[in-house]
Amino acid sequence: MNRFYLLAASLVPLLGATRTLSEGAAIGVCAVLMCALHQLSMAALRQRLATWAYMLASILLLAALSSCLQLALRAWLLPLALALGxxxxxxxxxxxxTDHLLPNQGRWRLLARHLCALLATCLLLGACRQWLADVASLHLASLAPGALLLLGLLLALYNRLRPGSTHPRRQGTH
Structure with a gap:
């Protein structure tokens, strides 16, 4: 399996669980918490284990973390846990x-930027979907395909507003 397939598969919680701002905030906080705990726990094992043993330990730790997260959500926030599914x-x-795509050099700074961007994306996507569904009466925004379209529009807007590395006069010339 290519590592970019894992990245594409990680969009599923982002698109499916951000129907409202509260759900977007909850899934964003859960994602930040799980990624941070996973990276902190696996930091000591990264140099000591072989590749296959590291992968097995990583999967077992993620299973334990996600089980604890599901149990905590069901114990303290049952309505939100039912909404998140x-x-x-x-x-x-x-x-x-995240573990496979992060380089060894500057890992923690890049992880902090990634987690902040993930939380901001969850909040922005949740707020936009809730506003479009409630205020603009656009039912498509509350469905997963609408979330994918909205995420594409937000990424296009981000790319348009972000200053590029090349000057516009040099684009398209040889």
Whole structure:
């Protein structure tokens, strides 16, 4: 399996569990918490284990973390846990993708930037979907395909507003 398939599969919780701002905040906090705990726990094992043993330990730790997260949500926030469904368990894929895609050099700074961007994306996507569904009466925004379209529009807006590395006059010339 290619590592970019893991990255694409990690979009599932982001798109499925951000129907409202509260759900977006909850799944964002869960994702930040799981990724941070996973990276902190696996930091000591990264140099000591072989590749296959490290992967097995990572998967076992993620299973334990997601089980504890599901139990904590059901114990303290049952209505939110029912609204999120099984999406918090799918955050394991995002943690695996993060672990494989992060370089060894500057790992913690890049992880902090990634987790902040993930939380901001969850909040923004949840707020936009809730506003479009409630205020603008656009039912598609509350469904997963609408979330995918909205995420694409938000990424296009981000790319348009972000200053590029090349000057516009140099684009397209040889």
């Amino acid at each position: 099984h999406y918090p368990a799918l955050l394991c894929l995002q943690c695996l993708a």
